[in-house]
Amino acid sequence: xxxxxxxxxxxxxxxxxxxxxxxxxxxxxxxxxxxxxxxxxxxxxxxxxxxxxxxxxxxxxxxxxxxxxxxxxxxxxxxxxxxxxxxxxxxxxxxxxxxxxxxxxxxxxxxxxxxxxxxxxxxxxxxxxxxxxxxxxxxxxxxxxxxxxxx
Numbered sequence: 637x638x639x640x641x642x643x644x645x646x647x648x649x650x651x652x653x654x655x656x657x658x659x660x661x662x663x664x665x666x667x668x669x670x671x672x673x674x675x676x677x678x679x680x681x682x683x684x685x686x687x688x689x690x691x692x693x694x695x696x697x698x699x700x701x702x703x704x705x706x707x708x709x710x711x712x713x714x715x716x717x718x719x720x721x722x723x724x725x726x727x728x729x730x731x732x733x734x735x736x737x738x739x740x741x742x743x744x745x746x747x748x749x750x751x752x753x754x755x756x757x758x759x760x761x762x763x764x765x766x767x768x769x770x771x772x773x774x775x776x777x778x779x780x781x782x783x784x785x786x787x
Contacts, residue, residue, distance in 0.1 A: 643674025666702025
């Protein structure tokens, strides 16, 4: 069984290990900033999941350098059951939602406009689309990964 590392354990990882794990320096720095605030983040986890509290949590989490709106949305969906917080900035999500609900691809602003009738439950609608098995169109040829081992 594997358990997540504590904040103290994350802070003790040397920089060369981050490099070995293919973690880029900006992401490693963001993880270390979060590890420094681990106890405060654990206290935030106890906050209620109402709309006002979620907005406060969003602003507190995005105040940490390296943590953006996509990361906050994905985190609060899992930790607080944020039913109205779709992940803006996701590469594939707007195309999936747009095609499933209107038949055409869209961007983040268009996705939010399409989901507006379900305000209060927008992430639940996105989750139901994913669970339905619907797959949006893919464009272009499939890329076969190159095998560089023989070089």
